Amino acid sequence: MSLSSLGENPAMLPTDTPAPPITHYENFPVASWLCPARLRAPIAAIYHFARTADDLADEGEASPAERLQALAAYRQALRSASAGLPVAPDQPWAWVFAPLQQVITTHQLPTQLLHDLLDAFVQDVEKTRDGAGYADQAELLAYCARSANPVGRLLLHLYGVTDAQALQQSDQICTALQLINFWQDLSVDLPRGRYYMPAADCTRHGVTQTELLTRQATDKTTILIAGNVALARAGMLKGSELVHRIPGRAGWELRLVVQGGLRILDRIEALNFATLQTRPTLRRRDLALMLWRALWM
DSSP: OOOTTTOBOOOOOSSSSOOOOOOOOOSSBSSOTTSOHHHHHHHHHHHHHHHHHHHHHHSSSOOHHHHHHHHHHHHHHHHHHHTTOOOOTTSTTHHHHHHHHHHHHHHTOOTHHHHHHHHHHHHHHHHHHHTOOOSSHHHHHHHHHHHTHHHHHHHHHHHTOOOHHHHHHHHHHHHHHHHHHHHHSHHHHGGGTOOOSOHHHHHHHTOOHHHHHHTOOOHHHHHHHHHHHHHHHHHHHHHGGGGGTSOHHHHHHHHHHHHHHHHHHHHHHHTTTOTTTOOOOOOHHHHHHHHHHHHTO
């Protein structure tokens, strides 16, 4: 599951208990100097909520049952924080929920979006446990609507942008980022039993799950991945008009997020779509090109 819409390097959180250092690779920055200073701590609080839940679902050696139990306890902590109950310093995940509770109260954060994220993490655990994938694009996009789109909507809420067109464009960007992460991470996800390539697409191109698991590039797998990369690019470009709706420095942050996603797609294409073997990443030298392209959006 991707948190690319948020990224890493959060600002300092308003809590006496420091958050653990972030060691995950992410494509895009969060709460960077481009974000309005008043929103850096709220954005970081949302990031830590999502990142920690993602780790409960993905990291370590816990069994699926243990992961689901931990996510249920995490959800209960969210309910308590949302209800305004005190967050004791010694309670589990206090460093997440103390600052998050402050954001919920101060910014009237729509907490259903946070529950939607947890629903997606639970779904991920269950799908991986069962060795199950997604039947078609519609099912995969429905998952993205819970795993990615809430992030963009939460940020728009903080920015005070709430009209229907902006929300739709945000959903398009966030879904595209999630899909980009899937096609970028095939070499990592498949060995871990995570199947995001829709079965209907595989059938149409004559690719079996066994072939994907061997992670050998063939003409059929190349065409399959290329088609899904093209869909992700189209979605990103369709939503990219949102950058003109977000005010000030936050709008420039979003421009770089969009260009970062598009640049990952460039790198996938440069590999001839061979992400069954290789995971492309952004490098420092990509930043100059991203900045140049961002200027001309």
